Structure formats: C-alpha cells, structure tokens
Amino acid sequence: MTTVSVSHLTKDYSLRSGLRRTPLRAVDDVSFDLLPRRTVALVGESGSGKSTIAKLLTRLEKPTSGSVDVRLDDGTPVLGSVYRRQVQMVFQDPFASLNPFHSVGHHLARPLLLHQRTRGTAQTHARVLEMLERVNLTPADAVAARRPHELSGGQRQRVAIARALAPGAKVLVADEPVSMLDVSIRLGVLNLLARLQREEDLAVLYITHDLATARHFSDEVLVLYRGRVVERGPADAVILDPHHDYTKLLAQAAPDPERLGKVVATEAATDRTGIDNRVCYDHHLGTWTGADHPAPVPG
C-alpha cells in the first residue's frame, strides 16, 4: 500500500503586470497525509490554491519549498515512473480530458501499454473490457468502440476514472470530479469512486467546493483560504461545528447538510448491495447501462 506525506508545501507564482512582476503565494505551508482507504477533502473558494496542490502532488508543478513524499508500506520511496503510475489524477472536465479523435478503448489501452501493465493486443483488449465493467460501462465492447462525444458527461467521467486506475493507481487526486456533471448523476460517480477506493486500497484527495459531499465522502477535511489551511479535522466536526470564520461562511453558503446527508446516505446504502445504485437506458447501445441516471420508478 502507498502513503503520501505532504510537508510544508509552498508554491509561489510570479504574476506579470506590464513590466513589473508581482509575487503570488498560491500555496502556503500546507501539510497533510494521505493514507490507503482514507479520503482527505480539500475545500475552499475559487483561487484558494486547491488545484495548485493537485498539480504539486501529481508533479505537474514543482514546489517552491516543502515536499511530497510517497512511500510503500515498507518505507521504500516511490519515485520516477512508479510515482507517475501510482499517483493519478481525475480532472474536473470530462469533456476536455478525453481526446475526441480516439476511442474509449484507445484511452484505456494507452496507459496499460505505456506502463507495461499488459502485453499484446489480446491481453490489453481483455483488460480494457474489464476496466469498463468495473466502472459500470456495459456492454464493454460496444462502449470501447465509441468516441468520447458519444457518451454522456457521467459516462465520460467513468472512462476518466478507469483511465486513472489503468496504470495501477494507488493515490487518486480527484479535482472537482463531479462539479461539471448534472446534479442527478453526481452521487453515482462519487459512490463509484468510494467503491473503487475500497477495492483498490486507494488514498484519495478529494478537491471540492461542495461541503455536503466533502462531509459524506471524506474522513478528514482541510479548509483552504488564500493558500493556507485555516481549519482541519474529522469531516463531521469541521462541517457541522466550524470554528474558523471562513469555514462558517462556507458552511452557511452550502445547501442544508442534514438534508443532503440523508440523500447521500440512501445512495450509499443502495451501493452497499454491490449493485450500482443508478442505471440509465442508453439509446445508442439499446440497453440499460450503469450508474448515470436515476433508476426508473416502476409503474
């Protein structure tokens, strides 16, 4: 299993205005740990530094100071290509993150081959179908042949999740993974992430504006304000009994957490049966496919 220690992470950018350059501290002395099967939620308003932390974790950016230390159970540091394989990101925009010219199958086969998870066409194709079934995109062979624009937003995000897992991810950085999806399908995608987390022992960083889902899908919440963590603790404590004025403001602006909590709990209970809680009728495939829309009400 894999653990991440983020220690005193700081990132400065330099903003150009005319001939002058103004320094901007986007992330300021942030520390936290990500553990297998645990989720840390990073909440904060736009510009508070959430995505910069995601980029630092996935090595898309280098820190100005501080460190991101990833290790296996026995203390071996995770470096180089193993780091790139194990630390994966799910992006906010499922429309922009998939290449419209390539099939769904290609999107999944590429990381499998690149990270040498499979060998040869037959084994790769079989694994692609298996990955699609795991994210409830069935019939998998028909989905694999499609291009991203032939899928709904929720289905595309499922492909993006499967693609992140394909190389053998152990740490998932989910940057607003459902904020661009229709409200009615968000819980299905979050429940899918929660199930995959249990099955794969994933450590998850869940970046969101949404306090209700942060509460129900995470163990610890970090509240970020202008790059600094201003409040942190167990999810229930931070969101139901906030101490910092900024967290209180965020909580006041959020929809009623008790009401949303009940909705989430119902969805999660259904998910525990092992059958995904949502299905939809796919007119292209001519069949019911998983977990994007509310199940039809009988009668």
Ligand SMILES: Nc1ncnc2c1ncn2[C@@H]1O[C@H](COP(=O)(O)OP(=O)(O)OP(=O)(O)O)[C@@H](O)[C@H]1O
């Ligand atoms: N490459 C960059 N160059 C300069 N400034 C940047 C760069 N990336 C981010 N910033 C600045 O750093 C600050 C933090 O941005 P960041 O994208 O991390 O915030 P965020 O909390 O993720 O916001 P959002 O929720 O809108 O995505 C912002 O002021 C942003 O303008």
